[in-house]
Amino acid sequence: MGNVIGIGASPKRKEDQRFLTGRGNYVSDIKRPGMAAGVFVRSPHGHAKLRGIDKSAALAAPGVIAVLTGDDVADDGLGSLPCGWGITDAKGVPMKEPPFPMLAQDKVRFVGDMVAFVIAETSDQANAAAELLTVDYEVLPSVVGVLEAVRPGAPQLFDDVPNNICCDWELGDKAAVETAFRKAAHVAKLSLVNNRLIGNPMEPRAAIAEYEPGTDRFTLWTTSQFPHVVRFLMGALVLNIPQHKLRVVAPDVGGGFGVKQFHYGEEAVITWAAKRVMRPIKWVASRSEGYVSDRHGRDHVTEAELALDETGKFLAFRVKTLANMGGYLSTFGPNIPTNLYGPLLGGVYTTPAIYCNVKVVFTNTVPVDAYRGAGRPEATFVLERIVDVAASEMGLDRVEIRRRNMIPKEGYPYQTPVLVQYDSGDPVGCLDGALVAADVKNFGIRKSESARKGKFRGLGYSTYVEACGLAPSRFAGRLGARGGLYESATVRVHPTGQVTVMIGTHNHGQGHETTFAQIVSEKLGVSFENVDIVFGDTDRVQFGMGTYGSRSLVVGGAALSKATDKVVAKGKKIAAHLLEAAEVDIQFEAGKFSVAGTDRTKTFEEIAGAAYVPHNYPLEVLEPGLEEQAYYDPVNFTYPGGCHIAEVEVDPETGTVTLVNYTAVDDVGTVINPMIVEGQLHGGIVQGVGQALFENAVYDEGSGQLLSGSLMDYCMPRADHMPMMKVATHSTLCTHTPMGVKGCGEVGTIGSPAAVINAVVDALSHLGVTHVDMPATPNRIWRLLQNASLPVAAE
Amino acid sequence: MKPFAYHQPNQVPDAAKLLTSIEDSKLVAGGMTLIPTLKQRLASPVALVDLSKLPNLKGITDDGATISIGAMTPHAVVAASKLVQAKIPGLAALASMIGDPAVRSRGTIGGSVANNDPAADYPAGVLGLGATIVTSAREIAADKFFLGLFETALEPGEIITAIRFPVPLKAGYAKFKAPASRYALVGVFAAKFADGVRVAVTGAGSGVFRVPPMEAALSQHFDPSAVAAIKIDTDGLTSDIHAEADYRAHLVTVMAKRAVDAALS
Known part of the structure; x- marks a missing residue:
């Protein structure tokens, strides 16, 4: 056995080698051949009717490839940005769920709402052209505070959402509470405001999209905490791209804090646009843009x-x-x-x-x-x-x-x-x-x-x-979740005993590459250095719900733990054959399979080798190879x-x-x-x-x-x-x-x-x-x- | 950033000529305000005239009763200067409170004074010490230099070459930093000379200003207690999401006390 660094140890973080030496690979570091630049034109008004957009001057500007607006989205019959949860009110009436078009149609509803996407050869050209776009707004009064928004006569964002109330939700036993209040010796009261916050991850959001006509495949590189979920929401519900024709990659991501765990309109627009103009396109948000568009x-x-x-x-x-x-x-x-x-x-x-x-x-x-x-x-x-x-x-x-x-x-x-x-x-x-x-x-x-x-x-x-x-999927489903909330991990043992883990969580600063490697090192008895964690690529990782809600170790780590258990279980079968013992007599400890009560052992590496060079192997009852996968849904x-x-x-x-x-x-x-x-x-x-x-x-x-x-x-x-x-x-x-x-x-x-x-x-x-x-x-x-x-x- | 021409002249007159001959040209010193503005596409000068290669614009000289600081001297150099620390420690302290280390390494005294941001620190020091602004064309007294929000007495093509500070008996600066930007929400510079006291306030209004009642009181008795009861009128003071005018007015009194306290310690 090698250098096991297991549970409870504090090795230096593996990922810091590249982060601290400037060798991380973030979306904005990626360059694709023939890549164009995209810029979003955003509403300067909190609330306005969109009376029309004149593209002509922008289209005539140097280097401009295309200018796309909400009308183009409508013409292509694309979907609305989906909400992943559908809550209901006390009577079981579903929340009001007005459409969220990826580029505004008819109306803008916040400063930063997207009205157009300008694509040009360079970002300077795209920015210059964006300034030439003429948008005809009929400015309406805005309402920004919740107290003001529910008052009679307040500006209405949607015609079919009276008083701007999406849902009047409740929980708990109202009658029991009222009874208890009547009996109370003292009642404390408090009115408070929980202030609005902006996440401010170090790395602003960014995306690159590319379409390959030869294979009819799309690739989206995006600053996301959950690439598989983006693939599903965007592919299946917005752009109608089959899942097997869409790859979503979230490479190194510079902090999330939730801001990057949503499917954003920018992702959908740039992916759709990449096929329309047949060019890879890159968009990188400025910090100021993040302030008016990051959730x-x-x-x-x-x-x-x-x-x-x-x-x-x-x-x-x-x-x-x-x-x-x-x-x-x-x-x-x-x-x-x-x-x-x-x-x-x-x-x-x-x-x-x-x-x-x-x-x-x-x-x-x-x-x-x-x-x-x-x-x-x-x-x-x-x-x-x-x-x-x-x-x-x-x-x-x-x-x-x-x-x-x-x-x-x-x-x-x-x-x-x-x-x-x-x-x-x-x-x-x-x-x-x-x-x-x-x-x-x-x-x-x-x-x-x-x-x-x-x-x-x-x-x-x-x-x-x-x-x-x-979260427990069944429980979440009862509460209105429209997806599952499990996690998956694949443990791939190579013929030489090193391990690659494919996991559905996403590491954007949390140290997963270290923590998960410690779990594998401990459970398989392999060297900490011999474990790599792969994440953030729907073509490499089987599936995943991503990282948010303190779920990575709890749910992802559990999937990983289960998958390593499966590796050990298969290893025991192989060892039983090689050591000519009954499977129940095989013990696995500290990277060695042994026959209980004897000195007959096989190392983890020897078992891995045997799994991939199955000359002496129980092929009648066991497949070669040593790779196991587990899905875990918390109870x-x-x-x-x-x-x-x-x-x-x-x-x-x-x-x-x-x-x-x-x-x-x-x-x-x-x-x-x-x-x-x-x-x-x-x-x-x-x-x-x-x-x-x-x-x-x-x-x-x-x-x-x-x-x-x-x-x-x-x-x-x-x-x-x-x-x-x-x-x-x-x-x-x-x-x-x-x-x-x-x-x-x-x-x-x-x-x-x-x-x-x-x-x-x-x-x-x-x-x-x-x-x-x-x-x-x-x-x-x-x-x-x-x-x-x-x-x-x-x- | 929009495209622009870039010039790096070697002599002050050449720089001045470029600025007057090219319409919509701007000079760049440390660039701490200009470069972010360019990056946000909020300014689009035709040409930038970079002052960094001009000779004799950097450095601090001891003229006896005065100290001269070259316009291109970075804040960090002023803050660390043994000469400034010995003769006008309040000015060295002011320089050490500007921005962050990166800004102090790059930002210059000339740039700050010429920009006259209403919340910048240097205007308080320059006005509080009654300094002289030396330009490519003339010398301007601080009292005649700062004309309000980003406005100064500089003529087109006129370049600040140095600021000359009289050495006071005592001087101190107290700054209440705006929480986010760390510009002065209110900054007060107090300086005692043989012939009286000067008090200058930055951050509170649309530009740096003096407070005659405080100056009179401190000329009588240079002690924090002398200004503790002097209240500032809220007229003309700024109200924004960080501080309303009455809070700024209150802070002027508090910072004046602390500036005098700093001068005495």
Whole structure:
């Protein structure tokens, strides 16, 4: 056996060799012979009728090959961009699902909506021609906020969607909740806004499409988190290209965070256009273009009420949310604020009755869809905030009220009143661990030190759970999923014993090439260096649903684990033949097949060799070769959770919030690579801190203009915003995934916003502040302090 | 980016001639504002006149009672200059707060002053110190140079060659960074001279401006407490998605205190 680096080790990441030496292969690095350049012309208006497009000047410009518009799409009879989820309202009425044409027809519905595609020899020529396109708009009033959109008389995006409401969705036992509220000793109420976010992956979106007339095949290279799903949605539902005639490649992708897990109109337009002009075409988005076309995240307005008995036990929780969908339904759009939100409102607590009503609303903004966490940060935020409000109003300690309501470790499996059943967890253990790690007992000393400098210090808790590992297909199907959510892996053992894995997940920064190689190294006893992971190409990988929802290790890793088990099982059959023993007597351990109780062994490499050179081989009963495939459909979600504690210092003179300490103790199940898990937690936490303190996508009501349309105005979290984080795991094993894993990609983003805002409110609570909306910017905090009941101290 | 001609003259008069003879030409110093504008196709000059090969435009010289900084001197050089740190530490500190390391390596003092972005840092230092802008044609006092939003007293074809700063008794700069851009949401430069105090504010309005009541109070008593109670009128101050005018007005007072504090420390 060679250099086994298995589960629990932290080797350096395999993929970093190429990333850190500038040898990655991103879509924009790819050049095809005869490649033309494409540019999208986008609506400058939030809402307008399209009265006509005059192409003549653009077509006459130097180097122009073609100009395509919505009329051309209609002439070719192409489909609408599909939504992958169909939710229904309380009466079972399906959501309103207006068409989402890949190039606008009749109307534009957000700034950035695509109206034309200009193809020229060079991108400069395409850009110059795009400026010559004359689009005749009849500008209409825009509506961008959900509260405004549902008001009578609001601008209507679609004639057949009254009040702009796509779906009036609900979950839970409304009557039981009302009964509990009548009996409550105390009711805490909270209105809040969950701010709209823009994902901002490092690499902007890009695509190249090519059509080969000789084979009638299309190839699309695209910055996608799920190439097979793009092949299906685009090929089968939009462009009518048979699956075997369409190859989708997502090579190295520079970050996704959800932004790249949708099928975008740009992909369909460029693939269709490549055949029309018989040229490969490349499109690379600018950062500014990404701001008005990458799907946005969050954007809720919520009213919540928590009913408690006199001891602070939660009796019932009621949540009403208006969720912004933007101008059209994106791939997962309506699923995010409903199925990924309502079922998480139980948190880690034993609340017996929960009711959630979500109105899903169209507005003249970029379509909203999943962004890291997707629904679960929103649920965590409203729950963890209102728990603090209740504690404050009832004069209870914020830790104690949580402790009193937590599901005890021995209470698992735990059935919530909102569909999901948690298999495992230990919220009390995570809380206790975090209290120690954050040195909460000495917080008072630190608060006094801050006060001496004229600063207000606050501490905030978030004890949370999430559902990830999307998803059990049967369960998802009942909720409205229009596809399956399993994963697949093929383990190909070469004649010399090296291994290539083809897996349907997509690695765009998560370290899969390392983590998955560790699983194979451990399970097959082969050298870590001798395992390569292949992903992101529908011609090379059998099938897959891609990477999102913290599913890669949970679902993809499980498929991989099953496939390696099959390899071992076949290897045992071969070894039994070679060692002249019964199959049941063959043991496999540390890369060696042996006959139990003897010293007769065959190495993994010898068995692989025999499988491909079957001179001495049981050909009557066994096929040659050593390659196995497995599909895995999870039996349940996994439920990572934990306790995050944030500590902030507020400068009352300027309103600046500084995050001074951050502690996270998370239960992510089995940890394959602790270094990678720590990195995932760090990144997730920083993105959650970004939402809490900095990030805000702001639209102008009326015109629909995006006011925070660049990095000059949209504030991303930066390294100097962060203290050194204390991150630890306190794991219970998932009971239903093969390796006990739960997933860790989103926990940081889910746990952190509430911890940070609870800390800010704590810092200001002596001034009568009970809530702060995100992001807690200096301007917002200063204004709160101006309106606060007590004078601002600190000179 | 749209196509343009590119010139790299070797002498200041040649550069000036190019700028006046080619209509719609623009000079480029560090390019920190111009290049992004070109990339976004928001500007389409016919020609760019690159100043990087002009002699004697880089570097810092000690003139005794004044310091001269060549127009093409990058911010990082000013920030790290032992001379500036010794004689006008507030100016070195200001330079160290501009943008990020890449911007400070490439961006120049002349470019920043000529551009007169309403939220740029250097205009506060130049006006606060009462510096002199030396150009290819003349010398202009800071008080007469900055004319509001991206407007200056520069004539077409006139090129800044250096900025001459009088050495103050004390000077300090305090900047409240706009969260996203890290330009000054409000920046205040305070400088004490034998004959009085100058206070200049950037970021708060459409261009850098002085605050006479603060100057008068600090001339009496150069201490943060002298300005703590001086409130700024919101008239003419900027309101945007990051800060409304009243918050900016409040920050002027806070940053003025901190600038004086920095000058004294």
